[in-house]
Amino acid sequence: MARKVGPLALRLSKGRSPEVSAGNLIVQTFTIKPFDMPAGAAALREQVRAVIREHVTDGDIVRRANCWQVNDPEFSRVLGKAGLIGMTWPKQYGGHERSALERYIVLEELLSAGAPVGAHWIADRQTAPLLLRYGTEAQRQRWVPGIAAGEIYGCIGLSEPNAGSDLASVRSSARRDGDDWVLNGQKIWTTNAHIAHIMIGLFRSEEGSERNAGLSQFLIPLDTPGITIRPIINLTGEHDFNEVFFDDVRLPADGLVGTEGQGWSQATAELSLERSGPERYLSSHVLVTELIRHAGGSQDAAVLALIGKLASEVWTLRQMSLAVAGRMAAGEDPALEATIVKDLGNSLEQAIPSLIQAVVELDLSSDDALALLTAQLLQVSPSFSLRGGTREILRGIVARGLGLR
Structure with a gap:
């Protein structure tokens, strides 16, 4: 089968290396290996489903869309008590030393059900893994157990007003003052x-x-004096985003994460975690399942064809995403592959509400479940290709990775 990556065609076949064709140029990229789910996968899925049945009782169906940005601290604590956060981390930091594929199963179940996992999501996906890889022992002991318990949440301070997609142009500064760092x-x-x-x-x-020289990462408690957080309200009236100001914020020397001056390489490695997970193609998944319920025993050829198209697209992206998860579990850094998954996944999840609107007659002002979800995702899905890197940036990364620029 062929999938488009900009002007490139990515051909995938089981057990063979895919090729990218650009005119007469053929570039070998990576091999998609099939991954067998671990023993006990069915029992783990049922455990997660039981937690969801017991604790996800909110009747607001709109909250099920794009659920990894829907916050419910109480539910995050429930997941922590059930051992479903920090699954792959060492037990000494509150983790459970389970496999990356077991964690993947949990994420699939939570996202496909539209569970409200936003409160702990970033801390589980990025903050704690970064500290486990680059942090000091004191940083790990102080923060990681609370993250595993679903009680400590994190955010990522990358973009700036003049350094969004061009992240290397970061201008926020950290200067030494004695043993401290001062952030502005x-x-x-x-x-x-x-x-x-x-x-x-x-x-x-x-x-x-x-550019990317002279950058460092810092662990910043957000109750530190000198920090101001202001809300950014989105099109649907929701408060997910913020702008954060640093005015002579003073951190002790151990606020530095990893090696001074290596912040760029640390941050870009971290982006593989952000770009490769199932959230990159499941943000609109509850709309697909609602479409299937809506169709019921329908014989409408257009609706049935769309369901078949979406099922095959999701299946393919799942195989690619699992391949990236497997390589990361093996200690590799599949940044190129993660970028491809993110780009293709965002394209699909952005397209789903428009595709459904085109084949199903809907009154978007009604309280019908399919209409409510479609209306919500039509408004928020344009942002999907911005978070974690814009489409243009991602395709530039792919082109460089394939030696095409």
Whole structure:
């Protein structure tokens, strides 16, 4: 089968390396290997479904769409008690030492059910893994167990007003003052900063450095004096995003995460975690399942064809996403493959509400479940290709990774 990546055609076949064709140029990329689910997968799925049945009782169906940005701290604590956060982490930090594919199963079940997992999502996906990889022992002991318990939440301070997609142009500064660091600047589009306890922020720690040189990452408790968090309200009236201001924010020396000056490489490695998971193609999944329920025993050829198309698209993306998860579990950094999954997944989940609107007669002002979900996702889905890197940036990464630029 062929999938488009900009002007490139990505051909995937089981057991063979896919090729990218651009005119007469053929470039070998990576092999998609089939992954067998671990023993006990069915029991784990049923455990997650039981938790969802017992605790997800909110009748507001709109909250099921794009659910990994819907916050419910109580539900996050329930998942923590059930051992469903921090699944792959060492037990000494509150983790459970389970496999990456077991964690993947849990994420699939939560996302496909539209469970409200937004409060702990970033901390589980990025904050704690970053601290386990680059942090000090004191940082791990202080923060990671609380994240595993579903009680400590994190946010990521990357984008700035003049450094969004061009992240290397970060200008927020960190300067040394004795044994301390002093932070100044602004971060924007910071998801969940208003409920987060800590931020992992990227700052320019070497005065006068340019582009991706001289950047460092810092672990910033958000109750530190000098920090101001202001809400950014989106089109649907929801408060997910924030702008965060730093005015002479003073951190002790151990606020540095990893190695001074290596913030760029640390942050880009972290983006593989952000770009490769099932949330990159399941944000609109509850709309697909609602379409199937809506269709019932319908013989409408257009509706049935759309259901078949969406099922095959999701299946393919799932195989690709699982392949990335498997490589990351093996200690590799499949940044290129994760980028491809993110781009293709965003394209699909953005298209789903429009595709459904085109084949199903809907009154978007009604309280019909399919209409409510379609109306909600028509409004929020344009943002899907912005978070985690714009489509243009992603395709530039793919082109460089394939030696085409």
